[in-house]
Amino acid sequence: MRLPPAILGNTEEVLREILRFSAPADTTLSRYFKDHPRLGTRERGAVAEGIYAILRNKAFFTDFAEAGTNPTMRRLTILGLAEAMGADSLGGLTEEETEFLTRIAGIDRNLMPPQMRSNLPKWLFDKFVAQFGEEETLALADALNQPAPLDLRVNSIKATREDVIAALALAPVAAVPTPFAPLGLRVLRKPNLQNLDLFKNGSIEVQDEGSQLLSQIVGAKRGEMVVDFCAGAGGKTLSLGASMRNTGRLYAFDISEKRLAKLKPRMARSGLSNVHPVQIAHERDAKIKRLAGKIDRVLVDAPCSGLGTLRRNPDVKWRQKVEAIAEMQVKQASILDGAARLLKGGGRLVYATCSLLDEENDFIVQQFLAAHPEFFLVPMSQVLAEQKIALEMGDYLKLLPHKHQTDGFFAAVLERKPLPPRAPKADPDAGTADADADAQ
Numbered sequence: 001m002r003l004p005p006a007i008l009g010n011t012e013e014v015l016r017e018i019l020r021f022s023a024p025a026d027t028t029l030s031r032y033f034k035d036h037p038r039l040g041t042r043e044r045g046a047v048a049e050g051i052y053a054i055l056r057n058k059a060f061f062t063d064f065a066e067a068g069t070n071p072t073m074r075r076l077t078i079l080g081l082a083e084a085m086g087a088d089s090l091g092g093l094t095e096e097e098t099e100f101l102t103r104i105a106g107i108d109r110n111l112m113p114p115q116m117r118s119n120l121p122k123w124l125f126d127k128f129v130a131q132f133g134e135e136e137t138l139a140l141a142d143a144l145n146q147p148a149p150l151d152l153r154v155n156s157i158k159a160t161r162e163d164v165i166a167a168l169a170l171a172p173v174a175a176v177p178t179p180f181a182p183l184g185l186r187v188l189r190k191p192n193l194q195n196l197d198l199f200k201n202g203s204i205e206v207q208d209e210g211s212q213l214l215s216q217i218v219g220a221k222r223g224e225m226v227v228d229f230c231a232g233a234g235g236k237t238l239s240l241g242a243s244m245r246n247t248g249r250l251y252a253f254d255i256s257e258k259r260l261a262k263l264k265p266r267m268a269r270s271g272l273s274n275v276h277p278v279q280i281a282h283e284r285d286a287k288i289k290r291l292a293g294k295i296d297r298v299l300v301d302a303p304c305s306g307l308g309t310l311r312r313n314p315d316v317k318w319r320q321k322v323e324a325i326a327e328m329q330v331k332q333a334s335i336l337d338g339a340a341r342l343l344k345g346g347g348r349l350v351y352a353t354c355s356l357l358d359e360e361n362d363f364i365v366q367q368f369l370a371a372h373p374e375f376f377l378v379p380m381s382q383v384l385a386e387q388k389i390a391l392e393m394g395d396y397l398k399l400l401p402h403k404h405q406t407d408g409f410f411a412a413v414l415e416r417k418p419l420p421p422r423a424p425k426a427d428p429d430a431g432t433a434d435a436d437a438d439a440q
């Protein structure tokens with residue numbers, strides 16, 4: 001079905017704002033839709049998909065859109081909508097524009113220079129090539145430039161995976177089990193989940209399979225004391241709470257009141273009563289100090305460049321700056337250091353990011369281990385075997401979109417060595433006796 005020609009104007013209008021990169025693309029889109037209530041669901045979908053296609057293919061599209069007589073923004077818009085919705089769905093194109101689209105469609109993208117083919121900014125392309133080599137960078141970039149599938153997590157305190165598959169089939173929504181996460185489902189066509197009873201009654205949550213795996217490797221058990229140090233809106237908190245079978249105590253820390261506020265309705269839906277959201281001022285907050293040495297498991301889902309989530313947030317590669325990585329590293333090291341104080345002897349900490357850069361991952365962990373001889377690295381192969389997750393990894397969890405069909409994630413498990421037995425308190429009488437003896 002053809003899109004109304006006005007969609008081109010709407011998409012171009014919002015694109016101008018998005019390409020200023022002063023706010024995340026999804027925030028700008030939501031604001032635009034709020035200001036344009038007359039746009040129907042289908043039109044909104046087309047504008048959003050068109051914008052995301054432009055952000056994914058910006059390097060390639062810009063090169064072509066800048067040539068010719070039409071304004072660049074109009075050409076970018078046409079390319080984005082044609083990529084997302086199909087060239088046949090576009091109404092209101094001039095003859096010249098139709099000819100332009102046909103010409104671009106005939107280009108073999110494999111013949112483009114590698115960086116343009118990757119659709120990554122130069123600094124990021126160079127970093128990936130240094131880390132993965134050129135061939136793998138192109139495969140990775142290709143996967144990062146595809147939209148993510150929709151993954152769900154079954155809330156094990158409310159339902160089983162089989163119950164949910166059967167209930168979704170009645171909706172009808174086709175879903176298949178995710179290959180690695182035992183409670184995950186991959187939905188084949190994206191339905192409006194908010195209207196499903198399964199969602200309203202807390203039986204399912206939207207969560208990428210990779211994110212589910214991060215919670216699982218924390219290995220949180222019944223009755224334990226657990227901290228989700230950077231809980232945000234609680235994506236991983238909810239899965240940790242369910243792993244603990246709604247027992248024990250799970251603190252959800254974050255510095256952002258706004259993000260923690262989003263966790264509250266999700267907690268209510270999930271039926272969890274073991275979660276305690278706590279806003280902290282920073283990673284050295286006195287609220288943390290009170291729990292020092294008392295916690296069994298800590299998850300640090302650290303703030304990071306977010307480069308592993310480009311399938312969902314393609315604007316991040318254009319908004320993120322190379323200089324920001326060094327600032328991020330300082331923050332990550334400081335948060336890891338603060339969170340590690342919480343652990344009991346024998347307790348485990350998972351340091352995780354959704355970054356693909358070694359600088360925010362392996363490097364931070366190595367630096368921490370060098371400064372903290374009271375911790376050791378538990379090889380990920382061992383942790384995955386303990387959790388019965390059929391994934392081959394070495395020391396770290398490195399989930400890659402082109403290999404595992406998840407967002408890009410990193411995780412390392414750090415265990416605190418048993419604390420040395422406390423020196424017995426000096427007996428005041430014994431002291432007196434000694435003093436007496438000395439005096440004799």
Ligand SMILES: C[S@@+](CC[C@H](N)C(=O)[O-])C[C@H]1O[C@@H](n2cnc3c(N)ncnc32)[C@H](O)[C@@H]1O
Nearest residue numbers: 230231232234235236254255256283301302303
């Ligand atoms: C990657 S996000 C967490 C996402 C969340 N765990 C989830 O699964 O939805 C990182 C979070 O760290 C929080 N943060 C930043 N600095 C922090 C700090 N010093 N202490 C605790 N949290 C912090 C941010 O507000 C953000 O919510």
